[in-house]
Amino acid sequence: MTATVPAPLPAAELARLTGRLHADGIIGLPGAFTRDWVRRLGEDIDVAFAEARARPDGAVGRGPHRFYVEIHPEQLRGFADLVTHPWITAVAESVLGPAYRIVEVGFDVPLAGAVDQPWHRDFPMPAETARDRRLTSLAVNVTAVDTEPDMGPFEIAPGTHWDDGSAFEHGMFPPRAAYPRYRELAARKFPKMGDISIRSALTVHRGTANRSAKARPVLVLGLDAPGAGNDARHDTAVTPGFWAALPESVRAHLDCPVVDVLRPITQKHTIEGLVMGESGDAG
Known part of the structure; x- marks a missing residue:
């Protein structure tokens, strides 16, 4: 069950959120989901992570003791709850357009011993963003x-x-000479179970060193404007029964194959994995 959120968001609140997203590159909503909902999410991530690490190339390294796994939507019992959350759908429609696409479902897991990542964005800036300052x-x-x-x-x-x-x-990956500026601007985030955020993956960021004995799994849902092209990096698919059970409002945004048997996903985004092998924050 999701927490109570206005649906649709009031126009003034939506304008405030999208304005802050445009300015900062990230916004957050505390308490979007119940802790019980998030516990089920954590259970599903644990199952998928164990399966991915048991096969070749199932979990992609993003630095020492840090992994990324892409999964299919039906590996999450709460997938429909997530992608119909009115705060997410309102922001997505406003920023990406009413025909936005769901192109990625996955999770990052920094384990004990993960080191500081180099500062980075998740992919190169698209021409539309550089030219028009439009997020895609x-x-x-x-x-x-x-x-x-x-x-x-x-x-x-x-x-x-x-x-x-x-x-x-x-x-x-920005040059190390730029690191002092990023450190000066940087904000560390301490979300609790139930909190969600929306960000531009172009906003320069990093995972920091995990000095605890605990893992810190985080679900990632990727959304595209039509034609953005990030779907080429992903292999999302669904089975007929799962597809039929989804609300039409979800099927309208989930443009993926319907297959009889789901095949485990091998992540295609390999350059990041190579560069993320660096550690430390020199400069």
Whole structure:
């Protein structure tokens, strides 16, 4: 069950949220879901993570002791709750347009011993964003645990989604000479179970060192404007029964194959995994 949220969002509140997203590159909503809902999410992530680590290339490294796994929607019992949450749908429609697409479902897991990632964005800046200052994709994050200071919290530099990335390695990794600015801008995030955020994956960010004995799994839902092209990096599919049970409002945004048997996903985004092997925050 989701927490009570106005549906639709009042126009003034939606304008405030999208304005802050445009300015900062990230917004958050505390208490969007109940803790029981998030416990079920955590259980589903645990099952999928164990399965992915048991097969070759199932879990992609994003630095030492840090993994990413892409999954199919029906591996999450709460998928429909998530993608119909009125706060998410209202922001997605406003920023990406009414025909936005659901292109990715996955999760990041920083384990004990994960080190500071290099500052990065998740993919190169699209031409439309550089030319028109228009965001063509959004990432929704849902923590599966209460984030504590020693668990390697997510760190983000607000406003950097507009930074010129022409000097970034692979269009994603800024030079170390830029690190002092990101450290000065940086905000560490400590979401609790039930909180969600929406961000531009272009906003420069990093996972920090996990000095605890606990994992910090975070669900990732990727949304695209029509034609953004991030679906080429992903292999989302559903079975006929799952597809038929989804509300029409979800099927309208989920453009993916309907297959008799789901095949485990091998993540295609490999450059990041190579560069994320670096550690430390030199510079």
